[in-house]
Amino acid sequence: MDAIYGLAHGFSIALLPANLMWCFVGCFLGTVVGILPGLGPSATIAILLPLTFNMDPTGGIIMLSGIYYGAKYGGSTTSILLNMPGEPSSVISCVDGYQMARKGRAGAALGIAAIASFIAGTVGVLILSFIAPPIAAFALSFSSPEYFALMVMGLSLVVLLGGDDFVKALLAMLVGLWLASIGTDLFTAQSRFVFGQSSLLGGIEFMSLAVGLFAISEILLNVEAGQKAELLKVPKGIRNLLPNWEELKRCRFAFLNGSITGFIIGMLPGAGSTIASFVSYGIEKAVSRRPEEFGHGAPEGLAAPEGANNADTGGALLPLLTLGIPGGASTAILLSALVLWGIKPGPLMMQQSPDVFWGLVASMYVGNIVLLIMNLPLVGVFAQILRVPLYVLHPAILGVAIAGAYGVSGNMFDVGLLVFFGLLGYGMSKMSFPVAPLILGFVLGDAMERAVRQSLTMSNGDPRILVERPISAVLLICAVLILLSPMFRRVKKMRKVVAEAEAEA
Secondary structure (H helix, E strand, O other), X not given: OHHHHHHHHHHHHHOOHHHHHHHHHHHHHHHHHHHOOOOOHHHHXXXXXXXXXXXXXXXXXXXXXXXXXXXXXXXXHHHHHHOOOOOHHHHHHHHHHHHHHHOOOHHHHHHHHHHHXXXXXXXXXXXXXXXXXXXXHHHXXXXXXXXXXXXXXXXXXXXXXXXXXXXXXXXXXXHHXXXXXXXXXXXXXOEEOOOOOHHHOOOOOHHHHHHHHHHHHHHHHHHHHOXXXXXXXXXXXXXXXXXXXXXXXXXXXHHHHHHHHHHHHHOOOOOHHHHHHHHHHHHHHHHOOOHHHOOOOOHHHHHHHHHHHHHHHHHHHHHHHHHOOOOOHHHHHHHHHHHHOOOOOOOOHHHHOHHHHHHHHHHHHHHHHHHHHHHHHHHHHHHHHHHOOHHHXXXXXXXXXXXHHHHHHOOHHHHHHHHHHHHHHHHHHHOOOOOHHHHHXXXXXXXXXXXXXXXXXXXXXXXXXXXHOHHHHHHHHHHHHHHHHHHHHHXXXXXXXXXXXXXXX
């Protein structure tokens, strides 16, 4: 009952005209930030933070939070239409979203992404509203061994991302793990694999890696194939610009999967929406009746990671508001804003600052509706990008990619890396190496290394700590089962062939 009364109080605050305006401004800015590669919600929140110092704390945190979850909506647009992820969490959306666009279902893909984001975002806020304290306590039970096991389970999804050729997928993942190790070792301060380049001491920028592997390589493949503009035309009519009933029906379990997976992983400090989107995609493919369609435009292969990407927002705000623990860069900046306003996040925040706490939670309900109303009508507008002739579209994509890579660090070396990874992605495509496992290894590699080294420090070098704790043991067992799943499928297939041969005899 306290949650219901709190929400009622929150809506009375969030629906004030001034707060509604700040919610709209935040959602709009977040959507724009999501579409533009290289900027990111954390950088935008940091840039705009000084402007909120003289604002009412409730209106200020509503606007900054709107930027945070609004960027999750916008990030899918370039991934689906241009195969150009602007954020790590949007990478997996390229796999099936872009293939849907290539098949003339760009509008449907954008619609599915918007609907999945709305459903998952709403589910995440519902969970945040009613069962925050016990879930926050569970999140605190995760330490370095559990995070290591979670990363290993995430890496085991290479089995599902690699398609039929597990060896090539494994090699691509290992390359990603190696790329993640480039830079300065945080534990010893020693440089690793920098090859005399001081620009590599800080590691490889994700923007250069992802956009090069996906967008630049796609341009090279299209130029080589001499692809004609007719292949990119968008069908006319509202029915072709929104998902049909059959596509929505196929996505019904993906919506639920993304919502639950995204929230659970999002509430773990340091896990983030990237892991959530990869894990939800792997779960969806593992339980699907049509796993062979994944990677070729399966709508549920887009709905699950997009849902997880947005449900992560509610999960990430949970430890921030109830425990005062930020889970990532964006929530760390939000924590700084609350502290600067004299508000102390933690178990007593509901009692000490109810207007801010419940006003923010209620504004997320409102914000999800605002984003859905804002994005669905724009589906047709965004889809028209694919009507642009390729001789115009390709230079535009290249220009945006170069500007995004340079804008992250202001270093031309990152533009060179963009070109290098574009050529690498082109070569991988020509040799039928999947790109997604490389991204998976790169994203999880650094966090996994940090977790295992912290675990060994905790146990004075005893590796048994990784399997002695119940949660980490369960996660590692799940990882082993996932890795062995291709063997189980092969045995099952062989038994079926033998049974059919015996039946014919």
